[in-house]
Amino acid sequence: VFHLMGSLAEFERALIAERTRAGLAAARMRGVRIGRRKAMNAEQVRHARALLEAGERPADIARTLQVGRSTLYRALDVQHPQKGRAA
Template sequence: MDQNLDKQRLALSAAGCDKVFKDHISGTVTKRSGLDEALAQCGDGDVLMVWKLDRLGLSLPHLIEVIRELSKRRCGFRSLFANIDTMRAGGHLVFHLIGALVDFERALIAKRSKAGLAAERSRGVRIGRKRAMSAGQVRHARASLEPGERPSDIAQTTQVGRSTSYRALDAEKGKAA
């Protein structure tokens, strides 16, 4: 679907924008040349203006990150549609509240994730990537290694990489000791 930017361009021009930057790509792409160029040109006393908040940030955390970066550069931010202006006290407050809520949500998610992982571990569930070699394959590799078969041949027989075979044999050796 082709985006028509005329409505946005007209609104930004009517609001007094000197320069208009555009990205004509999917909203999920993180590398956006128009945004990068706009941010590079923002400096002390400038105001980055967008038509809607979703035109700037890919997600709420990304939006907050961009606004914080602008603030460090002493650059303001204004959203026409949401009527937010960080150059005014009310707009600045709104962004601090949104940022605090985003940080709070991140902390809650991290806490729930850690609690979930701890609960799984306590039930004996192995967390992480599935092992490349089963216990039977490791036993087979160990038995084959003793008669003098080369590790690369054992890896090929068990259908794993040579380094995976070495790591599994070393781990098994550590358990036996």
């Protein structure tokens, strides 16, 4: 009995996966962008870069743009400063 239930569950899981793959492929064909949206758009990145070059602290820029510091560093493609290390 358990073996039969397990087989049915496995079959159903395969059907769900197949439908999901087909749905994603159809969405791609329609030009739908799949996945999570970027936290910062190009205009925000330009603004952040300008603020950084003007001497603003990254933490203040991140707070202004309402994004995390890591997100800001990643968008600007700069290295994180090391905490507690002398330069």
